[in-house]
Amino acid sequence: MDQQIFDIAIVGGGFSGTLVAAHLLGQSAGPLRLALFEAQPEQSGLGVAYSTVDRCHLLNVPAGNMSALPDWPDHFLDWAQRQTDLIDPPWVTAVDALAYLPRRAYGMYLRSLLDQAEQGAGPAIELARCIDEITAITHREGRVVLQTAAGSFVAARQVVLALGNFRPRDPAIDTPDFYQDSRYQGSPWSPQALADVAKTNACLLIGAGLTMADWALALSRSGYQGTIHVLSRRGLWPAAHRPYRPVAFDSRLRDEPSTVRRLLRLIRSGVDSEEGDWRAVIDGLRPHSQAIWSALPLVEKRRFLRHLRHYWDLHRHRVAPVVEGSLDQLLRSGRLLRHVGRLQSFAQSADGITVSYRPRGRTIPETIQVDAVVNCSGSESDYRKLDSPLVRSLLEQGLARPDPLHLGLDVAANGALLGTDGIPSQQLFTVGPPKKGMLWETTAVPEIRCQAAELAQTLLIS
Ligand SMILES: Cc1cc2nc3c(=O)[nH]c(=O)nc-3n(C[C@H](O)[C@H](O)[C@H](O)COP(=O)(O)OP(=O)(O)OC[C@H]3O[C@@H](n4cnc5c(N)ncnc54)[C@H](O)[C@@H]3O)c2cc1C
Numbered sequence: 001m002d003q004q005i006f007d008i009a010i011v012g013g014g015f016s017g018t019l020v021a022a023h024l025l026g027q028s029a030g031p032l033r034l035a036l037f038e039a040q041p042e043q044s045g046l047g048v049a050y051s052t053v054d055r056c057h058l059l060n061v062p063a064g065n066m067s068a069l070p071d072w073p074d075h076f077l078d079w080a081q082r083q084t085d086l087i088d089p090p091w092v093t094a095v096d097a098l099a100y101l102p103r104r105a106y107g108m109y110l111r112s113l114l115d116q117a118e119q120g121a122g123p124a125i126e127l128a129r130c131i132d133e134i135t136a137i138t139h140r141e142g143r144v145v146l147q148t149a150a151g152s153f154v155a156a157r158q159v160v161l162a163l164g165n166f167r168p169r170d171p172a173i174d175t176p177d178f179y180q181d182s183r184y185q186g187s188p189w190s191p192q193a194l195a196d197v198a199k200t201n202a203c204l205l206i207g208a209g210l211t212m213a214d215w216a217l218a219l220s221r222s223g224y225q226g227t228i229h230v231l232s233r234r235g236l237w238p239a240a241h242r243p244y245r246p247v248a249f250d251s252r253l254r255d256e257p258s259t260v261r262r263l264l265r266l267i268r269s270g271v272d273s274e275e276g277d278w279r280a281v282i283d284g285l286r287p288h289s290q291a292i293w294s295a296l297p298l299v300e301k302r303r304f305l306r307h308l309r310h311y312w313d314l315h316r317h318r319v320a321p322v323v324e325g326s327l328d329q330l331l332r333s334g335r336l337l338r339h340v341g342r343l344q345s346f347a348q349s350a351d352g353i354t355v356s357y358r359p360r361g362r363t364i365p366e367t368i369q370v371d372a373v374v375n376c377s378g379s380e381s382d383y384r385k386l387d388s389p390l391v392r393s394l395l396e397q398g399l400a401r402p403d404p405l406h407l408g409l410d411v412a413a414n415g416a417l418l419g420t421d422g423i424p425s426q427q428l429f430t431v432g433p434p435k436k437g438m439l440w441e442t443t444a445v446p447e448i449r450c451q452a453a454e455l456a457q458t459l460l461i462s
Helices: 013-027 074-083 105-119 176-180 193-199 209-223 260-272 278-295 297-309 307-314 321-333 389-396 433-440 443-462
Strands: 004-011 032-038 125-131 132-141 143-148 152-161 203-207 227-232 336-349 351-361 366-370 374-375 416-418 424-430
Touching: 004 013, 004 143, 013 105, 013 443, 074 105, 074 321, 105 193, 132 389, 152 443, 176 336, 176 443, 193 374, 203 209, 203 321, 203 351, 203 366, 209 227, 209 307, 209 321, 227 366, 260 278, 260 297, 278 433, 297 307, 321 336, 336 366, 351 374, 424 443
Parallel strands: 004 032, 004 152, 032 125, 152 424, 203 227, 203 374, 227 336
Antiparallel strands: 132 143, 143 152, 336 351, 351 366, 416 424
C-alpha cells in the first residue's frame, strides 16, 4: 500500500485543530511532518462557528477575550484594530475590547495565525493541508493508519481528533420520514440552507438558542418577507450581554459545592449580594467551572443535566446587545412568532408542511403551516448517535468510548482518548468540545486556546 507518513495528523480544521497545528509549527524544533485534515472545504481553518459569511453573525464573546493565544490577551484585538473594514453599523460600531465582532472576521484571524505559523516554521517542518474526510482509523505496526473518504491511506505516529460540533439530533416525532424531505434543513450551519429557506413564505425554526438567533437575523437581513415561527420546549429566549460589576468568588470557593443544591445556593447568594447582576455571577464562576464540575459526583452531574442544563446554557451563552435588539424588532413587527411546546409531527403536502405540537401545560395539539423547517436545536454530543463514519470506526474498535454522561468522549486530563479498556492512548488525543463530559466548560475560545497550547507541548515531548 502506497502511504504518506506523518508525525502528527490532526483531524478537523476548525478553531481547535487549526490552533493545535499553529502551536506545533511554532513550538517544534523539527523535523516535523504535520497533516491537517478538514472534510468541508469552506470550513478549512475556520470550522463551523467561523465559516459563516453573514456579517450579522457576531461573536458572542467580546473581542478583548477572544485572543487565540493564552499568553497574549490582546492578540485578536490588535489584529482586529489593524483591519480597515470591520466597522459596519448597526452590527459593529467600534473595534475595541468590548466589541462583538463578526465571526467571519475571527475566521480570517485564525487563517492568518496558521499562515504566519507556517511561514515562521523551521526548514524541516512541513504542514500538509488536506481537504478530505477521515472515515476510519486503525492501528498498524505501531502507527495509526487513517483512511480518507477519497480512498487514500495515510499513517501517523500520533493523531489529534479535533472533531468539534456535530449537527443537531433530529427531534423524536411521530413522523420521522419527514426528515428525508428536502424542505427539512437538518444541518443549520450548511452554507446552502439559508438560500433555500429564504425563498419560502413561512418557516419553522426548532429551538430558541443562539443558532435560532443566527437564522432569524440572517433571514431578516436577506430581505425575507415571510413569517418566522420559533418553537421551543421551555419558552426560554436568548439573553444579552450587559456591562456589570464582576463578582469575585475566590474567597467563597475554598471548597467547590458538592451538590447541585449547594451550587444553586452559591449562585443565588451571588445574585442576592449587592455586587452585581446574574451575568456577573455566571461569569464570576467561569474560572471555577471546570473545578466545580470535576468535584460534583456523577449522580449530581446527572441531576444538573436533568434540571439545570438549559437554564445554565441560557445564562452562560449570551448574545451581543445588537442581536437582542434585532430579535426584539422582529418580535414586535410580528414577523417572528414564538411558540412553546413539544413537537409532535409533520404532515407534508405539495402546498406546505403542517407542524403539530403540544403547547406546554396543555393536552390539545396546535398546528402551524410552514414551507420549510430548520433544526436549530444545538449540536449533538452523544457520540453513540452520531452519523460520522470515523466516530463509528473508533467506537466499534474500542479505540474510544463515550464519557459516562454522553456529552463527548472519555479522556485523560491531557486529552488522551480512553479506549474500552480505560487505558489512556499514547497515540490518539482530542481537544475542545469532545472533552465536555470531563470538563463541562470546554467549547469556547477561552478554554480551547489553553488546551491547544498544552496539547501541542504534550505531543512534542512524547
Ligand atoms: C455557530 C457557533 C457559534 C459560536 N460562536 C462562538 C463565539 O462567538 N465565541 C466562542 O468562544 N465560541 C463560540 N462557539 C463555540 C465553538 O465551539 C468554539 O469557539 C470553536 O469554534 C470550536 O472549534 P472546533 O474546531 O473544536 O470545532 P468546529 O468548529 O466544529 O470544527 C471541527 C471541524 O472538524 C471537521 N471534521 C469533523 N469530523 C471530521 C472528519 N472525520 N474528517 C475531517 N474533518 C472533520 C468539521 O468539518 C469541522 O470543520 C460557537 C459555536 C458555534 C457552533
